[in-house]
Amino acid sequence: MSVKVEVWSDYACFSRPELKSERYSYECITPSAARGILESIYFHRGLRWEIDKIYILSPIKMTNIRRNEVKSKLSNTKARSAMTGKNIDLYINAASDIQQRSATVLKNVHYVIEAHFEMTNNANESDNPGKFQDIMRRRLKKGQCYHQPYMGCREFPAKFRKWEFETVPTVDISKDLGFMLYDMDYSDTENIRPMFFKAVIEHGVIDLENCEVYK
Secondary structure (H helix, E strand, C coil), X not given: CEEEEEEEEEEECCECCCCCCCEEECCCCCHHHHHHHHHHHCCCCCEEEEEEEEEECCCCCEEEEEEEEECCCCCHHHHHHHHCCCCCCCCCCHHHHEEEEEEEEEEEEEEEEEEEEEECCXXXXXXXXXXXXXXXXXXXXXXXXXXXXXXXXXXXXXXXEXXXXXXXXXXXXXXXXXXXXXXXECCCCCCCEEEEEEEEEECCEEECCCCCEEC
């Protein structure tokens, strides 16, 4: 069973993993970010969202901004020491640790996400596809979500609603985006690996139904 969800925001940043210190966004939402938006609307251990197509409804525009970030992170070693009773400060002083970084982000993004879900082994006996489909439909109609969906970064909240029309008026753009992050492989929790695919926009649509995934 499939669903189409319209999402849009003033800004978005789907960071390329090879550019970590200075954020640089992909030119389009990634499948993993699209899945995250759907999971923020309706998540259940008995299902997993699979992204089929991404429709681009607005031209690709990028802009530069500067963001305040902290330059360090909490240490696992300090956390373990604190758990044993040692008197260690477990915090980051943002005032002294602040660092301003440049980011190249997307502007005025607008997509329609077409997806379906697969049942998982964690589903209960009372769970079934029709039940999940009805719950998702009701949540979209009421605008409900477990947490605010966002476009790559939490400071870029996304608005959403169910796409009610048969066709999607995409922008007329065809472009090879190269390799893009597809998702993370959690089959081995000790060795979580990224997965990539060859992203190609054809007349405003990225088709993920038969794409080849590389690990």
